[in-house]
Amino acid sequence: MTSTPPAAAPALPPAQMPAQPPAAGRARRFASLRTVAALVLREMSTRYGRTPGGYLWAILEPLAAILFLSLGFSLVIRSPSLGTSFLLFYATGYLAFNLYNTIANTTARALNFSKPLLQFPAVTWVDAILARFILNGLTGSLMAILLLSGTLVVIDSRTVLDLPPAVLAMALSMVLGLGAGTLNCVLMGLYPLWEVAWSVITRPLFLASGVIYIYEDLPPLAQEILWYNPLLHITGLMRTGFYPTYTAAYASVTYVLLTGLILLALGLVLMGRYHRVILNR
Template identity: 40%
Template sequence: MKLIEQHLRVTAALIVREMSTRYGSKPGGYLWAVFDPVAHVAMMTLIFQAIARMPALGLSFPLFFASGYLAFTFYQRMSSFMAGTMKANKALFSYPIVSPFDAIVSRFILQVMTDALVAMLILFLIIEIGGVSQPMNYAGMIEAAGAAAVLGLGIGTINIVMFARSALYEQIFGIINRPLFMISGVFFLPENLPEPFRGVILYNPLVHIIMWFRSAIYPEYRADGLDKGYVLEVALVCFVLGLTLLTASMRQIREDRL
């Protein structure tokens, strides 16, 4: 029981430390964390409104783009934030009381809280300013966002070790990860693609996450091909693999040899 309380206190302290170092002690740091994605959604909405007459789903361009963008960022921001865990907290691991797992948990909690706040604010602005009145399945959105966050946690935990072991892997991962935003269904509906492209793109778990999130926002969206079990399996495998690599490298991390 004392050990659990100790880890909870360490995790809470690390969350406060992460908030201070990431966003700074001034309110502007937190405001930018919210303003950046809001501005991104607004900018992409203007671009797509100039290109197309109607969104691929529904009547609101901001809602359609946000339904893809928010689901994707729950994964992307989490995986990026988690990958830098060891570098950001390396000095603390010389203390036996601080575990790398505490740092991972603290970063996960902080990132989920931040992304949830951003998602709620963006959806609120779209609903209030855009006059959107359709019913939404908020439980479904939470499930999809949670799956995206866990997938990001798994990929990020793997990359904690792999980035430290191989600079080449980090470069290759960056090249592969960069186009994901364009091919994961943020801007289009996967079921509108012809075969064999539709079949190939469904191997990407992020496509299913975005379909999952969108199906909770649009009651009329059928999301043909959505496989929630596939997403959860991939996320779980990545998370277990990441924990295995991290556990095997724990001594090297402690001794600053990784």
């Protein structure tokens, strides 16, 4: 009697490849960079795309301020404190001050401007602040380059430029503006009246920052007091790049940089602690 062959063992299923995680679950590359870029484009369209002239107005506004300063003071005094051109003297002071002022004011309102978008997990308060800082910093720097270049062409000056001090002054303006704006962003969010108080406190800042004069023109008592205004150091450093005979020995890069970084560090710490409180109001 023949024996039946044993039944063949069932075939094993082929080895399965591990399932790929869904695309939605993958961490997006450069997510923060994309968010900041999107916020920058949004502000560009809302701030410059909906107004007549757009970016042209961003150039005409400081240009008008410089022209009015030059015309007004040329009727009162014969020559500026440095050189012979009122346009160049006031442009070198006003543009550095205006860069700080623009960054500080726009950064301070970053959360209010992007508050609807901050409800999404992909958008953080850091993105909102960085977007406003990058856009206004680049816009202000480009505007300063155009206006200063145009001023040098119009006055037909043989000015010997020293770019490193001028570039350093603009960079310090941006750091100081970011620090003051970040701290004010927290204070304005927690205490709405601080926005009014800050506007009153800083109203004389234009006169105290060396825009229409140089540090050496001040009496000794005023020099001792105003030395602690970091913007006075920035305008003096800015002018050393356009006036070879001017040294601005009083200007301290370390003091300005430390002031900006301390304000920025304090603002970041407070924002990390209280940003949810501000957004839930």
